[in-house]
Amino acid sequence: MVGRYYQAPDGTVPALExxxxxxxxxxxxxxxxxxxxxxxxxxxxxxxxxxxAMHGTMGGWYEIRLTGPGREQLRLFCLLENxxxxxxxxxxxxxxxxAVLTGMRKPRRTVFPERDYQxxxxxxxxxxxxxxxxxxx
Amino acid sequence: xxxQMLDASLHERRRDRRMQDPQYxxxxxxxxxxxxxxxxVIRQLDSLRxxxxxxxxxxxxxxNRNASSVRRLFxxxxxxxxxPLVAALADALGxxxxxxxxxxxxxxxxxxxxxxxxxxxxx
Numbered sequence: 001m002v003g004r005y006y007q008a009p010d011g012t013v014p015a016l017e018x019x020x021x022x023x024x025x026x027x028x029x030x031x032x033x034x035x036x037x038x039x040x041x042x043x044x045x046x047x048x049x050x051x052x053a054m055h056g057t058m059g060g061w062y063e064i065r066l067t068g069p070g071r072e073q074l075r076l077f078c079l080l081e082n083x084x085x086x087x088x089x090x091x092x093x094x095x096x097x098x099a100v101l102t103g104m105r106k107p108r109r110t111v112f113p114e115r116d117y118q119x120x121x122x123x124x125x126x127x128x129x130x131x132x133x134x135x136x137x
Numbered sequence: 138x139x140x141q142m143l144d145a146s147l148h149e150r151r152r153d154r155r156m157q158d159p160q161y162x163x164x165x166x167x168x169x170x171x172x173x174x175x176x177x178v179i180r181q182l183d184s185l186r187x188x189x190x191x192x193x194x195x196x197x198x199x200x201n202r203n204a205s206s207v208r209r210l211f212x213x214x215x216x217x218x219x220x221p222l223v224a225a226l227a228d229a230l231g232x233x234x235x236x237x238x239x240x241x242x243x244x245x246x247x248x249x250x251x252x253x254x255x256x257x258x259x260x
Contacts, residue, residue: 003148016151024155028164031152036172048172049218100148136147 001038004081004097006127007136014123015076016136018103026068030076030103033064038098058117061124062098071108077101077120079127092132099127099135178223178234183211185230200225 005015019027033050054061064076081088081097088095101123106112127133156162186196197207202222210218210226227234238244 002146005147016147024158024161025164027155028161029168031148031155032165032168032172034148035152036169036176040176048176050168050172053212 001080001096001098003034003038004093004099004133005136006099006101006123007134008123009126009134013136014102015100018076018105022074022103022105023068026066026074029066030064030074033066034076034078034098034100037062057114058121061120067108068105072105073108073110074103074105075112076103077124079124081133090131092135099133101127175218179210179218182223182226182230182232185232186226189230191230196226196229199229 005013007013019030022030029050033048036048037051050064050066052063052065054063060079062078062080064078066074066076068074078101079099081091081093081099083091083096102120104112104116104120152165156165186193191199193207193211194204197204200207200222202225206222207226210222224234
C-alpha cells in the first residue's frame with residue numbers, strides 16, 4: 001500500500017497544503033503514521049495509537065490524530081483504496097493505496113463543526129467519483 | 138500534472154527530501170519507533186488472546202470492561218490506548234508489561250536528541 005495525495009479540480013492538493021502548514025515535527029509524525037499504515041494496513045496494523053477508523057457520519061474514513069505545540073489538535077483524513085486488481089486499475093491505481101484527502105486543526109478541547117466534516121466528505125465524494133483518481137504527482 | 142501509475146509517489150519523494158532535515162528525521166524516527174512499539178504490544182496481546190482461545194468479549198468480562206473497549210483496542214478504532222487497560226489485559230492473559238532499556242548507543246542517541254531539541258526550543 002502506498003500514500004497518494006488527492007488533487008482537487010483546481011490543481012490544489014489540500015493535504016499537502018495542510019502538511020506544509022504544520023510544524024516540521026508534526027509533519028514528520030503524520031508521515032511516519034502514513035508509512036506505518038502503508039507497511040501494515042488495517043486490520044493488521046492496530047493503529048499504534050494514532051490511526052483511527054472514524055464512525056458516524058464519517059464512517060468509512062480514517063484519521064490520523066496528533067497533538068502539536070500548545071496542545072493544538074491536528075487531524076489528517078484518509079480513505080483506503082482497496083479492491084480487485086481490475087477495480088484498482090479502473091481507478092488508475094497500480095496497487096492498494098491510502099488516499100490522503102485533507103487535514104484540519106483545532107484548539108484542544110474543542111470539536112470540529114459538522115460543516116467542516118461535511119467539506120471533508122465532499123472532497124471524498126469528488127475523489128471517489130473520479131475514474132481514474134486524480135492524484136498529485 | 139496528474140498521473141496515477143508512477144511508482145515513486147509524491148509522498149515518498151517529499152518524505153525523502155524532508156528527511157534531509159535532521160530535526161524532521163529525528164521526529165519521524167521517534168514517531169516510527171513509538172508506533173511500532175504500541176502496535177507490537179497490542180498485536181502481541183491479541184495474539185495471546187487468540188492462542189488461549191478467548192473471545193474479545195470474554196477478555197473484556199475478565200477485566201470488567203465492556204466488550205467494545207477491548208474490540209476497539211484491537212481494531213484500530215481507538216487512539217491513545219489506555220495503559221491501565223493494556224496492563225489489565227496483559228494480566229488477564231497471563232502476561233505482563235515490561236520496559237526494557239535499549240542499547241547504550243540508542244540511549245546515548247536519545248540523550249543527544251533531547252539536548253538538540255532543547256537547544257532548538259530555546260534558540
